[in-house]
Amino acid sequence: MQVFWQRGYEATSLQDLLAATGLSKSSLYQTYPSKLAWFEAAFARYCRNRQQMLLELLEQSSSPLDYIRSRLLGVLDDEGLDGIPRGCMLVNVANEFSLSQPHILSLTKQATEGFSQVLSAALKRAQAMGELNAQADTEALGFYLQCVISGLRTQVKSGLPAQRIVFTVDQVMNQLR
Numbered sequence: 001m002q003v004f005w006q007r008g009y010e011a012t013s014l015q016d017l018l019a020a021t022g023l024s025k026s027s028l029y030q031t032y033p034s035k036l037a038w039f040e041a042a043f044a045r046y047c048r049n050r051q052q053m054l055l056e057l058l059e060q061s062s063s064p065l066d067y068i069r070s071r072l073l074g075v076l077d078d079e080g081l082d083g084i085p086r087g088c089m090l091v092n093v094a095n096e097f098s099l100s101q102p103h104i105l106s107l108t109k110q111a112t113e114g115f116s117q118v119l120s121a122a123l124k125r126a127q128a129m130g131e132l133n134a135q136a137d138t139e140a141l142g143f144y145l146q147c148v149i150s151g152l153r154t155q156v157k158s159g160l161p162a163q164r165i166v167f168t169v170d171q172v173m174n175q176l177r
Contacts, residue, residue, distance in 0.1 A: 001042040005089045008096050009039050040104070046089050047111040054118040064126035065176060068119065068145060072169040075152040076162050087157035090115070091150045116146040123176075132176060141176070148172055 003012050003020045017028060017038060032038045054071070061067035078085055086092070090111050097104045120142030126132035152165055 001045050004039055004042045005046065005086050005092070006084075008092060009035075010096065012039075036101075040107070043089065043093055043104070043107060043111075047107070047114065051111075051114045051118060054115065055121075058118065058122050058125075061122075063131065064122040064129060065131045065173070067122050068126075068176070069169060069173050071119070072145070072149060072152065072172060073166065075149060075156050076165055078153060078156065085153075085157045088150045088153035091154055112143075112146060115149075116142040118142075119145045126176075136176075145172070 003016050007016065012035070014025070014028075014035070017023075017035070018025060021028060023031065028038075032041060057070075058064070058067050061070075078087070090108055093104060094108045097108075099105065116139075120138045123132055123136065123138035123141050123145075127134050127136065127138065132138075148168075152168065156165060
């Protein structure tokens with residue numbers, strides 16, 4: 001997963017997968033029949049792990065809006081194995097595959113929906129606690145926040161200074177209050 005996330009599908013070689021997994025070539029292909037199958041499994045794992053982590057962090061949070069702020073600022077902590085920001089794997093995959101692999105795009109749509117639902121759940125909790133206007137459309141705002149996070153990850157990957165990210169997060173949070 002880490003190799004695909006860092007390098008992307010096209011730039012990841014068979015040698016990269018062998019080194020990352022420690023498997024022999026025959027064992028590698030016995031596990032999954034193709035590089036694309038390896039990639040799909042890695043991307044699905046990323047989505048499952050990320051959504052589970054987000055839900056666990058939400059459960060541990062005493063303030064849903066603080067949780068959202070920390071998720072937004074969390075984009076600053078996303079360095080790859082070589083210290084270079086990887087960006088959002090979801091956005092990376094969507095950009096790399098565009099319309100060339102409809103099955104992969106279906107996975108990106110499902111992942112976007114899943115991440116948006118976690119953010120919507122945080123917003124619903126914020127409404128229940130009086131942190132967010134009761135009239136706010138939590139589904140629309142959840143999708144909006146997912147788009148913001150994806151955009152922020154892309155900006156971090158492109159080298160935008162951290163203070164610009166923090167300023168943007170402040171603006172988003174001000175809109176929610």
